[in-house]
Amino acid sequence: MKVILRKEIETLGNPGDIKEVKLGYARNFLLPRGLAVLATPNEIKNWGLGAERRKAKKEKAIAEAKKAAGKMDDVMLSFAREVGEDEKLFGSVGKVDIVKSLKASGYEVTKDEVMIDSPIKIVGDTEVKIKLKKDVFATIKVRISPKVA
Numbered sequence: 001m002k003v004i005l006r007k008e009i010e011t012l013g014n015p016g017d018i019k020e021v022k023l024g025y026a027r028n029f030l031l032p033r034g035l036a037v038l039a040t041p042n043e044i045k046n047w048g049l050g051a052e053r054r055k056a057k058k059e060k061a062i063a064e065a066k067k068a069a070g071k072m073d074d075v076m077l078s079f080a081r082e083v084g085e086d087e088k089l090f091g092s093v094g095k096v097d098i099v100k101s102l103k104a105s106g107y108e109v110t111k112d113e114v115m116i117d118s119p120i121k122i123v124g125d126t127e128v129k130i131k132l133k134k135d136v137f138a139t140i141k142v143r144i145s146p147k148v149a
Contacts, residue, residue: 001026002039004047008134009035016047016054065132068107072130072138077101080147083123092119093144098128102140120144 003026005017018039030036037043081089095111102109115129123144130138
């Protein structure tokens, strides 16, 4: 089934792309969520007319993301956690902790944008990447220090 993507889907494509997808994927996922429309001749014509506007909007969003990434590169988040032997944390610092701390600092990100494989469980400084757009990343520093009782 041919569909026109309405929103960016990382594994599939960008808005305006015409893709051939399986019938079930289109009917059960893409179409009900408004992520795509059927690729009828009329829809293809309509999407072609808005190509310039979408391109300008995308470039503006990337420029804003790069500006935000430049501001975020100087961010240092500090956490104090209880530690045990070998300076390993009893708990951890995960994506949700980082998102909450960034929100308190005035930056709006989601936990899906925080690029760590597993929660941080060691004392010290760690660099964490934040994915703002497809090819735009910011790197923040996370400092975990032992909690003084």
